[in-house]
Amino acid sequence: xxxxxxxxxxxxxxxxxxxxxxxxxxxxxxxxxxxxxxxxxxxxxxxxxxxxxxxxxxxxxxxxxxxxxxxxxxxxxxxxxxxxxxxxxxxxxxxxxxxxxxxxxxxxxxxxxxxxxxxxxxxxxxxxxxxxxxxxxxxxxxxxxxxxxxxxxxxxxxxxxxxxxxxxxxxxxxxxxxxxxxxxxxxxxxxxxxxxxxxxxxxxxxxxxxxxxxxxxxxxxxxxxxxxxxxxxxxxxxxxxxxxxxxxxxxxxxxxxxxxxxxxxxxxxxxxxxxxxxxxxxxxxxxxxxxxxxxxxxxxxxxxxxxxxxxxxxxxxxx
Amino acid sequence: xxxxxxxxxxxxxxxxxxxxxxxxxxxxxxxxxxxxxxxxxxxxxxxxxxxxxxxxxxxxxxxxxxxxxxxxxxxxxxxxxxxxxxxxxxxxxxxxxxxxxxxxxxxxxxxxxxxxxxxxxxxxxxxxxxxxxxxxxxxxxxxxxxxxxxxxxxxxxxxxxxxxxxxxxxxxxxxxxxxxxxxxxxxxxxxxxxxxxxxxxxxxxxxxxxxxxxxxxxxxxxxxxxxxxxxxxxxxxxxxxxxxxxxxxxxxxxxxxxxxxxxxxxxxxxxxxxxxxxxxxxxxxxxxxxxxxx
Amino acid sequence: xxxxxxxxxxxxxxxxxxxxxxxxxxxxxxxxxxxxxxxxxxxxxxxxxxxxxxxxxxxxxxxxxxxxxxxxxxxxxxxxxxxxxxxxxxxxxxxxxxxxxxxxxxxxxxxxxxxxxxxxxxxxxxxxxxxxxxxxxxxxxxxxxxxxxxxxxxxxxxxxxxxxxxxxxxxxxxxxxxxxxxxxxxxxxxxxxxxxxxxxxxxxxxxxxxxxxxxxxxxxxxxxxxxxxxxxxxxxxxxxxxxxxx
Numbered sequence: 001x002x003x004x005x006x007x008x009x010x011x012x013x014x015x016x017x018x019x020x021x022x023x024x025x026x027x028x029x030x031x032x033x034x035x036x037x038x039x040x041x042x043x044x045x046x047x048x049x050x051x052x053x054x055x056x057x058x059x060x061x062x063x064x065x066x067x068x069x070x071x072x073x074x075x076x077x078x079x080x081x082x083x084x085x086x087x088x089x090x091x092x093x094x095x096x097x098x099x100x101x102x103x104x105x106x107x108x109x110x111x112x113x114x115x116x117x118x119x120x121x122x123x124x125x126x127x128x129x130x131x132x133x134x135x136x137x138x139x140x141x142x143x144x145x146x147x148x149x150x151x152x153x154x155x156x157x158x159x160x161x162x163x164x165x166x167x168x169x170x171x172x173x174x175x176x177x178x179x180x181x182x183x184x185x186x187x188x189x190x191x192x193x194x195x196x197x198x199x200x201x202x203x204x205x206x207x208x209x210x211x212x213x214x215x216x217x218x219x220x221x222x223x224x225x226x227x228x229x230x231x232x233x234x235x236x237x238x239x240x241x242x243x244x245x246x247x248x249x250x251x252x253x254x255x256x257x258x259x260x261x262x263x264x265x266x267x268x269x270x271x272x273x274x275x276x277x278x279x280x281x282x283x284x285x286x287x288x289x290x291x292x293x294x295x296x297x298x299x300x301x302x303x304x305x306x307x308x309x310x311x312x313x314x315x316x317x318x319x
Numbered sequence: 320x321x322x323x324x325x326x327x328x329x330x331x332x333x334x335x336x337x338x339x340x341x342x343x344x345x346x347x348x349x350x351x352x353x354x355x356x357x358x359x360x361x362x363x364x365x366x367x368x369x370x371x372x373x374x375x376x377x378x379x380x381x382x383x384x385x386x387x388x389x390x391x392x393x394x395x396x397x398x399x400x401x402x403x404x405x406x407x408x409x410x411x412x413x414x415x416x417x418x419x420x421x422x423x424x425x426x427x428x429x430x431x432x433x434x435x436x437x438x439x440x441x442x443x444x445x446x447x448x449x450x451x452x453x454x455x456x457x458x459x460x461x462x463x464x465x466x467x468x469x470x471x472x473x474x475x476x477x478x479x480x481x482x483x484x485x486x487x488x489x490x491x492x493x494x495x496x497x498x499x500x501x502x503x504x505x506x507x508x509x510x511x512x513x514x515x516x517x518x519x520x521x522x523x524x525x526x527x528x529x530x531x532x533x534x535x536x537x538x539x540x541x542x543x544x545x546x547x548x549x550x551x552x553x554x555x556x557x558x559x560x561x562x563x564x565x566x567x568x569x570x571x572x573x574x575x576x577x578x579x580x581x582x583x584x585x586x587x588x589x590x591x592x593x594x595x596x597x598x599x600x601x602x603x604x605x606x607x608x609x610x611x612x613x
Numbered sequence: 614x615x616x617x618x619x620x621x622x623x624x625x626x627x628x629x630x631x632x633x634x635x636x637x638x639x640x641x642x643x644x645x646x647x648x649x650x651x652x653x654x655x656x657x658x659x660x661x662x663x664x665x666x667x668x669x670x671x672x673x674x675x676x677x678x679x680x681x682x683x684x685x686x687x688x689x690x691x692x693x694x695x696x697x698x699x700x701x702x703x704x705x706x707x708x709x710x711x712x713x714x715x716x717x718x719x720x721x722x723x724x725x726x727x728x729x730x731x732x733x734x735x736x737x738x739x740x741x742x743x744x745x746x747x748x749x750x751x752x753x754x755x756x757x758x759x760x761x762x763x764x765x766x767x768x769x770x771x772x773x774x775x776x777x778x779x780x781x782x783x784x785x786x787x788x789x790x791x792x793x794x795x796x797x798x799x800x801x802x803x804x805x806x807x808x809x810x811x812x813x814x815x816x817x818x819x820x821x822x823x824x825x826x827x828x829x830x831x832x833x834x835x836x837x838x839x840x841x842x843x844x845x846x847x848x849x850x851x852x853x854x855x856x857x858x859x
Binding site: 157217233249 | 632635636637638639640665669672673675676678679680683701744745748749751752755756758759760762763764826829830831832833835836837838839840841842843844848849851852853
């Protein structure tokens with residue numbers, strides 16, 4: 001999978017090495033230069049070098065990054081990485097095909113948050129795939145936005161997708177719309193669009209607030225196939241009830257990897273799953289030790305088992 | 320018979336909307352006065368304020384807009400009354416872009432009218448709205464003045480007696496966020512988890528279930544969930560501070576407790592629809608099976 | 614190509630600065646330090662947060678420009694529904710005018726000292742507020758129709774969903790207490806005992822709901838962290854409108 005010339009350094013490794021060097025450079029300088037040269041520098045240098053109360057978070061961060069980057073590396077050199085089928089993502093192409101057959105458009109809402117929200121970025125990754133498919137099939141697309149920055153990014157994403165699909169002529173500015181910044185005015189506009197124009201497929205992918213139920217419920221009455229994806233916990237039940245398919249939490253983040261099957265992205269999902277497995281194992285062990293401590297010594301036991309279980313809990317609770 | 324059952328199983332939604340409308344309207348026109356029972360999350364939220372020493376500073380963040388005012392306004396009013404009754408100093412901010420600033424102004428104005436002995440900029444201040452989501456929340460942990468160089472009325476930070484010596488979250492005893500959407504999670508994940516300021520979350524009913532996880536993990540010390548939570552807080556407030564009883568019984572003023580009558584009837588209406596929906600669904604399945612067998 | 618490189622470099626700097634500031638706050642920001650003695654990761658991250666607040670403010674301006682452009686074009690070309698665009702722009706400009714009028718020292722955007730409303734406050738309280746509250750209130754009706762349609766005994770999971778919904782809805786209202794038996798303290802663990810439905814509701818919210826929410830939070834957080842790592846390292850570029858790597 002790697003197309004790098006022999007002897008050329010992997011860019012990720014190069015990046016990590018460069019950043020580490022930059023980070024450690026002041027330390028090296030401190031060791032080399034005489035103390036007097038540091039009089040004007042930041043005061044208690046080593047004392048504030050590392051925030052000790054964040055130690056457990058740092059260890060988890062290092063483990064997380066290492067596992068993700070190792071998995072990406074494995075993916076790049078050709079390891080076969082399996083992702084379980086996700087019904088909502090399998091249905092994406094089905095929904096686009098259905099819209100094409102019916103001659104009706106596809107409504108895509110990339111959430112209501114701005115580009116600083118990671119769900120919006122994940123949504124744009126899915127939008128890229130959906131736009132590529134609509135370009136290939138010749139279906140009509142309507143991407144409606146609430147946030148101006150998301151609108152600008154969505155426009156570029158759709159444009160690029162049409163170019164990559166070999167249909168730059170089919171791209172029109174009207175494919176991507178900016179509606180309004182107000183949450184409920186946007187909801188009124190979208191529900192009106194659904195009822196009047198009757199898109200064949202609705203994609204609600206991104207961060208949504210209370211308008212989720214209204215959008216999904218009104219969409220349901222129009223008979224469109226609805227695929228939703230969000231990591232907003234409060235809105236998941238409404239999407240589950242009213243939509244045909246729902247991507248829950250990290251299924252939504254895995255969407256770009258799943259749809260594109262890019263080894264690099266699959267590797268990232270694998271790494272993430274490994275970390276989750278580790279966290280789960282840690283929690284189960286801690287829970288087991290707590291139960292064992294309580295069974296042997298009572299709830300306020302201070303023995304080694306109880307102390308170990310308390311430490312294990314405190315590590316993850318960052319307190 | 321089978322046709323009737325099939326029609327009833329797929330009842331026109333407009334009939335459901337009509338029944339819901341009547342269910343909500345009736346108790347507003349004819350108050351019932353149903354009992355309110357206190358739940359542990361609201362009790363925890365109340366106790367968290369009760370534990371704070373008099374004269375301490377409390378940060379109240381208005382992170383909602385007009386759309387959720389029906390749920391969050393009663394919480395805001397109750398919390399402000401509680402803080403003033405305990406002689407706590409209230410610093411209010413707003414982080415919700417659409418209307419957050421205006422609801423903060425309105426609520427602080429109402430509270431100020433009720434407590435004429437409290438002095439603006441000495442006992443309370445409204446610092447106004449700041450855009451940027453988590454960015455200002457992160458910045459408040461190190462430099463409060465940089466985020467709010469003036470208050471909502473344009474007065475410089477240094478001229479506000481209540482803000483003297485306030486540099487960061489460390490100078491507050493607690494933060495109370497009246498939140499819609501994800502903002503409550505930001506307070507729990509960022510402000511409590513990273514900067515260790517106790518947080519009480521006043522969330523809409525839709526968001527309240529997710530905050531139980533934060534409550535159990537200790538990232539929130541109390542949770543006021545929706546109109547029900549607000550009515551519980553009002554009850555706790557009146558029990559502890561009977562001087563507020565008149566304010567909550569005032570005619571023409573809609574409080575959470577009065578609003579709960581409508582919510583009670585609405586809940587019953589929804590449960591009724593769920594149950595009859597299932598009765599018709601089962602009857603329809605049986606008649607279909609009987610039809611297939613024939 | 615150059616534009617893409619600059620965007621990726623900026624993304625990396627902005628993303629990693631916050632991370633480094635969290636773990637290594639006091640490390641001098643080389644090469645700004647030693648020219649600026651107090652320059653470290655923490656101060657740089659704080660500066661970046663301030664810039665973000667400014668950028669967010671400008672994003673609103675961008676939104677207004679986009680709205681005026683889009684709807685202005687619609688009105689000029691008299692496209693379908695252009696009258697709604699007139700109403701939208703009318704609302705936008707009148708509210709903006711009221712806000713700009715309120716910049717005067719004697720005006721403001723709240724209430725006057727005698728308690729009457731400034732133009733901005735009047736529009737907010739009498740038009741914007743009721744419209745917003747009405748749209749949110751519609752949710753109650755949609756909730757009822759969604760519950761009627763979705764909570765059916767189709768399968769074991771659907772029945773579980775139905776049962777939990779009914780228990781919680783009844784448990785949160787006094788009616789739930791009225792129809793519930795009183796359980797003793799030994800069963801419920803609460804002083805004085807509790808009524809079945811409210812106690813069951815609290816248990817459902819506190820235990821299975823909290824556990825499920827925690828699981829989804831952890832999973833979603835790890836997913837977000839992995840995606841953030843890909844974005845910071847430039848491995849995920851879909852947000853730039855570019856193809857993905859790998």
